[in-house]
Amino acid sequence: MRAIAFPGDDTTVIREFDDPVPGPGEVVVRVRASGMCGSDLLFRRGAIAVGTDIIQGHEPCGDVHAVGDGVTPMMARVGDRVMIHHYWGCDACPACRSGWPQMCEREPSKVMGISANGGHAPFLKVPARTLLPLPDALSYKAGAAIGCGTGTAWGGLQRLGNVAGDTIVVFGQGPVGLSGTMLASALGATVIAVDIDDNRLQRAKSFGAASTVNSRSSNVVEAIADLTGGRGAPLILETSGKANDDALAVLAPWGRACFLGLPGHIEFDVQAHYKKQWTLMTSWTMSTIEQLRCAEFIAARNLPIDDIYTHTWSLDQGVEAYEWFAQQSDGKGVFEF
Ligand SMILES: [Zn+2]
Ligand SMILES: [Zn+2]
Known part of the structure; x- marks a missing residue:
């Protein structure tokens, strides 16, 4: 599959990656929307070195496409509409268990777009425990925004x-x-x-x-x-x-x-x-539980979250999309699949 990566020199590349296969406890999500976040520009610029082995995009949203061994129907079923909490940790320490895996006390947490592949790709492999249900009333791009910017x-x-x-x-x-x-x-x-x-x-x-x-x-x-x-x-x-x-x-x-x-x-x-x-x-982003509560609050009040976006792009437009994003101080973009 083709996906977006940042060499770290203010450029964007679209390159070939292996199609992900879910291991034990993991799922592969068919990405439907993946938001562009201001912090992407830090990785693109190389202020935080990431490199082209990592797929960018930490605001993904989509459907469960495949589940690995040990993923029960209670955790995820193929076809579920899901948001993703874009960090994961040991899953056992007090921080992880209170819904704050980005503050894991035992190991550096995995962060999409930095230390784990992100959602600027047709498919995304993540631990099943990162998934949160996307309320029916919300679009995929709404779920993407809630995954970082709006959730923050x-x-x-x-x-x-x-x-x-x-x-x-x-x-x-x-x-x-x-x-x-x-x-x-x-x-x-x-x-x-x-x-x-x-x-x-x-x-x-x-x-x-x-x-x-x-x-x-x-x-x-x-x-x-x-x-x-x-x-x-x-x-x-x-x-x-x-x-x-x-x-x-x-x-x-x-x-x-x-x-x-x-x-x-x-x-x-x-x-x-x-x-x-x-x-x-x-304040630093949000917990898993607050990500879900934010989505439910927006859905219950029918808030105009989709209007947060000013630009919609296809994955093939990734180079152009990030040139636009790096130049302008205005607007927010999303890749739709
Ligand atoms: Zn972000
Ligand atoms: Zn932990």
Whole structure:
């Protein structure tokens, strides 16, 4: 089969790989959609060395195509529509057993696109325990987005706790930020969407933002003060990796802020801020269980998750697709099969 790989020199190759065969405990998934994620560009650039032996794509979704020995019908049956949690670990330690295999305590976890083959291919072999059911109401590309970008936004909101009835500022309206805007609105928060691009802000409105602030053409601190009666925002989700100072500048007393945008850098003077009673936290993607809960939440509320994508590509367009993705700061693409 043909699949997409990154030599690590800012190029993309489509090369031949062996068709995967499931071993004990494994399944082969017929990939139907495989999303493009911002972190793919780190691997493409070689900032994280991967090489051409690894198939890219860590947002796959599809149908079970074949099952290996020991995979019971309770675990997977041929034809099941499935999402995939794109990491796996020892499956025995407390982190793995609590649904966080990416934080495995006993061995480096396998990560699709880095240390295990990913979904930019017609077929994908994974341990059966990585599978999660794709709700009937969701498309394959919805399941793909939930597998990383949208699930990451959900994970950050879960870290923040109850957001209903409060104002949240979502910094950055790329795929993760837009997902955060959509999910936080549906969870009952009043969303102020911040970005430097008016097109993205326009999209944020269609995903539920109550108001928007262009932080390039206006003073974001003053704008958010105006929108919050001078109190500042009680909740922050920072997805851009670039607005950390702005985030702290608009955070109200007793505020909670979650930082998940990379690279990101935060420094602050405790003496100047300790009376604000802040809670500052980081977040890394989501657990297996929260990936499923995110999908069920989106399905139950019929949220417009498919609209997260601006571009659809075929696998043969992989070189062109990643040239587009590397150039533009806008939009999200998906390979469909
Ligand atoms: Zn990702
Ligand atoms: Zn483990």
